[in-house]
Amino acid sequence: MGAFEFDAAMTLSGDGPAFGAVLDGRWDGHEGANGGFLLSLATRAAGEVLPFPDPLVVSGFYLRPGSPGPAEVRTEVIRSGRTTAFGQASVCRDGKEVLRATAAYTDLAAAAARGGPSFASIAPPDLPPPAQCQVLHRLANPPITFSERIEYRVTELPGWVTRTPPSGHPVYEGWMRFADGREPDLLSLPLFVDAVAPAALELGLRRMTTVELTVYLRARPAPGWLAYRMATRYLADGYFEEDAEIWDSAGRLVAQSRQLGLVLR
Amino acid sequence: MGAFEFDAAMTLSGDGPAFGAVLDGRWDGHEGANGGFLLSLATRAAGEVLPFPDPLVVSGFYLRPGSPGPAEVRTEVIRSGRTTAFGQASVCRDGKEVLRATAAYTDLAAAAARGGPSFASIAPPDLPPPAQCQVLHRLANPPITFSERIEYRVTELPGWVTRTPPSGHPVYEGWMRFADGREPDLLSLPLFVDAVAPAALELGLRRMTTVELTVYLRARPAPGWLAYRMATRYLADGYFEEDAEIWDSAGRLVAQSRQLGLVLR
Numbered sequence: 410m411g412a413f414e415f416d417a418a419m420t421l422s423g424d425g426p427a428f429g430a431v432l433d434g435r436w437d438g439h440e441g442a443n444g445g446f447l448l449s450l451a452t453r454a455a456g457e458v459l460p461f462p463d464p465l466v467v468s469g470f471y472l473r474p475g476s477p478g479p480a481e482v483r484t485e486v487i488r489s490g491r492t493t494a495f496g497q498a499s500v501c502r503d504g505k506e507v508l509r510a511t512a513a514y515t516d517l518a519a520a521a522a523r524g525g526p527s528f529a530s531i532a533p534p535d536l537p538p539p540a541q542c543q544v545l546h547r548l549a550n551p552p553i554t555f556s557e558r559i560e561y562r563v564t565e566l567p568g569w570v571t572r573t574p575p576s577g578h579p580v581y582e583g584w585m586r587f588a589d590g591r592e593p594d595l596l597s598l599p600l601f602v603d604a605v606a607p608a609a610l611e612l613g614l615r616r617m618t619t620v621e622l623t624v625y626l627r628a629r630p631a632p633g634w635l636a637y638r639m640a641t642r643y644l645a646d647g648y649f650e651e652d653a654e655i656w657d658s659a660g661r662l663v664a665q666s667r668q669l670g671l672v673l674r
Numbered sequence: 675m676g677a678f679e680f681d682a683a684m685t686l687s688g689d690g691p692a693f694g695a696v697l698d699g700r701w702d703g704h705e706g707a708n709g710g711f712l713l714s715l716a717t718r719a720a721g722e723v724l725p726f727p728d729p730l731v732v733s734g735f736y737l738r739p740g741s742p743g744p745a746e747v748r749t750e751v752i753r754s755g756r757t758t759a760f761g762q763a764s765v766c767r768d769g770k771e772v773l774r775a776t777a778a779y780t781d782l783a784a785a786a787a788r789g790g791p792s793f794a795s796i797a798p799p800d801l802p803p804p805a806q807c808q809v810l811h812r813l814a815n816p817p818i819t820f821s822e823r824i825e826y827r828v829t830e831l832p833g834w835v836t837r838t839p840p841s842g843h844p845v846y847e848g849w850m851r852f853a854d855g856r857e858p859d860l861l862s863l864p865l866f867v868d869a870v871a872p873a874a875l876e877l878g879l880r881r882m883t884t885v886e887l888t889v890y891l892r893a894r895p896a897p898g899w900l901a902y903r904m905a906t907r908y909l910a911d912g913y914f915e916e917d918a919e920i921w922d923s924a925g926r927l928v929a930q931s932r933q934l935g936l937v938l939r
Contacts, residue, residue: 465913466886466934468733470760470776472753487774488737493885493936495735495774509752509760509776511735513885513934520911525937528844528877528909579793612793620758620778621731623888625915625934627908643892643927644793646785648730650890650930662908665915667932669731669778669890671758672790 413591414558415600418446419453426484428454432502434477436555436600441474442507443555444619444668445603447500451510452599454482455496460489461514464595468623469510476502487511492519517595517629533656534582534638536564542584545570559604560588562634569610579608579641584634593630593657601635602653602666609641609649614672617649622668633658647672678856679823680865683711684718691749693719697767699742701820701865706739707772708820709884709933710868712765716775717864719747720761725754726779729860733888734775741767752776757784782860782894798901798921799847801829807849810835824869825853827899834875844873844906849899858895858922866900867918867931874906874914879937882914887933898923912937 418436421428436446448469456464480502487495493515500508536542542562563583568575585601586593593601602624607617636656641649648671655664683701687694701711713734721729745767752760758780765773801807807827828848833840850866851858858866867889872882901921906914913936920929 466735468735468776468886468888470731470733470752470778472755472760487735488771490737495737497774506753509762511733511774511776513735517911520913523912525912526877526879526909527911528842528914529907530844530905531907577793579795612791614791621733621888621890623733623886623932625932627910627913640795642794642796643930644791645892645927646782646792647788647790648785648892649793662910665908665932667888667890667930 428482430480445600447508448599451498455498455512458484459494459496459514463517465513465515467512473507475507539584575611575613579611581608581639592632595626598664599624608639616673617670620669624666630657630663631659693747695745710865712773713864716763720763720777723749724759724761724779728782730778730780732777738772740772799903804849840876840878844876846873846904857897863929864889873904881938882935885934889931895922895928896924
């Protein structure tokens, strides 16, 4: 397991409540560490101090860009209840807080064993199998390092790859997985929800930053490819939301997320 | 202004960073204080210590039910940037934390003045004017106190009012406003996004609780009625999300929210 890049990047040192970590630059987006990657790291640290195995909800506020180098992740147990526990985790670089995250943890296997009614008015993206899709080779020029850690398959290359004008239709669908064969788990989902280029590129937007990202973890993902659907539905006064759905290879919704983005000038 | 009930309920005492407040039982849901009401209170307190006028995003984790009585709201300035400031606010009763909220504030009037491109693939609910709709008189039996503070207009009475079987279609649309004539503002939107009976009632669910609620404030609302659309799209293993959109009388999206609910047995 230690051979997988994501697990290496999630490694924490120390006994807590403050942990050491290293942001090694291999998970960077345009403006420092990828936001979803930082949120996975904060989620992992919160889990270290909480008595349940599975992240259920995590919300992160992005305070500063996260540059490569040694980091500290400060955690706090907010409350441990009977079925849910709540914690806080702050990712800091050079003593400055980069991300403030709050997380709820539970036992999703126990929740699945209890069962109950189910309902879905949404469905996985209607995609051909990954082998029949196109390979999306790189997420930008110059390349974004975290996109080298993840493989993508799409039915249509987006405008920023083919250098055609933006479509005006800010929805992206496709498949993704870790490039080194690591299977997805709950901890990796905050990364995956933020691992696709912003759908708002299809509106002609260029530079943007994330103010906040909330991820809802709905089920432990089955092994295999993850199907994603990312969409922006409303842009006004420089702010837009991006919603993500991640579906596992068994066709279950495993994560929903929403982030608020700000267009930079 | 002091005559309006919501403003009275949002009154904070003290100079901070800890403020006094009173949860007076007039904004209660089934299980203590309404979650959106508590989130408005936390948002208000965070705004007291941050240098910008407008809440932009607020995420709250529900740790315990909020019973009526004196409360303390503890705040922390996390970071003040050039255009965005971040704060934390905890609502406590009897020294126990009930709600942990994190908020980003900005100046939405300045954002609107800067302008930029706009896009919408969602639209306000297609409703007749409020005067042509039906009055929704009470939200439960026994009545939920906060529902007496808010007026509702709908095109169709929901199943839990008419005592007909649940429709299986968990979407609610309608109009709402403060019963005492107070106009909506940004601070009231965390309350309004949580002020409608859960759409999951249409799936036959009965008792449920909120784990987390994130609200995105998109524009200062115009005076008049607010149009709402609440929907649950996925329920599994006892967990469901509820998304809300709130549109103002000028047809602008003023709030989006998502909460994670847990079905109680």
